[in-house]
Amino acid sequence: MRTVRFTDSTGYARRGEWTDDGIVANGTTYDPEDADVDVLPPSEPTKIVCQAGGYMDHREESGLSDRPERPELFLKTPNCVVAHGDAIELPPGRDSVEFEAEFGVVIGEQCRAVAEEDAMDVVAGYTCVNDVSNRDDQERERNWVRGKAFDASLPMGPVVATPDEVPENATLTLRLNGETKQETTREHMIFSVPELVASVTELITLEPGDVIATGTPFGPDELREGDTVEVEFDGVGVLENRVTTR
Incomplete structure (x- = not known):
């Protein structure tokens, strides 16, 4: 469903x-x-826990050749969330704002300390995510708040697809103005969904509607006013947003 x-x-x-x-x-x-x-956004998260470098090809293009021992995490906040069809608003005075195609794991129940083998019991389903990133500020500060948590920087949607709708080898694609810019499959993830859920909930209580954004593959690039960006994930559909300035 x-x-x-x-x-x-x-x-x-x-x-x-x-x-x-x-x-x-x-x-x-x-x-x-x-x-x-x-x-509307497909859920109302109290927080979005994001994985940095979820695919080796993106880590390598970022200058990181090592495989992390555990998922590297950061947070986005509810002010970031916008829906399918809403605008991505470029923050003023920033020249380098990039798209990052991801899929999100939507949590179905309050949970903490979930064992890997039980992780799918707390997953409501999957959605498309675009982790829009302000590189100007991300590169200047260690905690990425200005770089990642600005308003309208997390389009999500259009639906939550139950896990049975999404193939194990589901393809994740991003198109900018109709041109494919990113493409990968779930098989290339460094950490599986159960591994991510177990790692996040080791220390963080997740609430119904919270989202784990699973990381982006090779190819993030800059957005410009007037662009149309689409994130497609097999079984979920297409998340489409236009790009504006404030």
């Missing part, structure tokens, strides 16, 4: 199933392209 959050013409937030025929909720089918339908 692919679950979507949206508002209709009444402004009421609803949950439905995204199907080939449209969004089905309470016996009514809604057209996601209708002006009265506003797709």
